[in-house]
Amino acid sequence: MERFSVSIEAELLKEFDQLIKNRGYSNRSEALRELMRKEILADEWIEGGEVAGAVIIVYDHHTRDAASEILRLQHEFSREIISNQHIHLDHRNCLEIIAVRGRAERIKDLYTSFRSIKGLKHASIQAAYSKKAL
């Protein structure tokens, strides 16, 4: 383990300590390590290589063409989509959790396509695994 010191504004540190408490980290080091890993992963995501993760979308299935567009994209990216979970949240809203795996560039295309669907209420992507290209 390496050690290093950090200069930080008192107010930001106070907020960070609150975050540590909220998320149940045992100390600042543990919290910082996890945040660093997360950011490194986010960067690898951009750099390329193999990635795996989940795309989460929420939409109103009454919105014209949204459901059919989602279905069309799922076929277009059938090689990258491992599984798909559809949850009917209420009368109008649907939640889809789409597990994805593939080349970062291709996953980025997939995500861009999904998030551009008209009538979407939420779109996010979480990279959970990343392996840099050789």
Ligand code: NI
């Ligand atoms: Ni539904």
